[in-house]
Amino acid sequence: MKAGIDDILGKTISRVIVAENKNSPKKRVFLVFSDDTYFEFYGENFSCTGGVDKGGLDKATQYAHAMSGSTIKIYPKAVLLLTLKEQVFSDYLDSVV
Secondary structure (H helix, E strand, O other): OOHHHHHHOOOOEEEEEEEEOOOOOOEEEEEEEOOOOEEEEEEOOOOOOOOOOOOHHHHHHHHHHHHHOOOOOOOOHHHHHHHHHHHHHHHHHHHHO
16 A cells, blocks of 8 residues: 555545446545545455444454454554554553552
8 A cells, every 4th residue: 555545634535436447457446535635546356345334443453453364554653653652651550550
């Protein structure tokens, strides 16, 4: 995955365009944002879920690890680092108290 995916964080999606091509890449999804920009996902074969799932970052991360069997990336990395620091600090407080 290219680093540009970080650019979509905080944007508001106003439209989604799905395209299927005869040539490669076979499938393309465009996220169109309210600020008149867009971001494209593409690949030879992919699909999506039947709807929005509850659970936030923690649940999505657990599911991604369980289903992928390989390394996953979380964007932005700063949020992940902050979450890890908060967890370490929380564990430290639990051990002291």
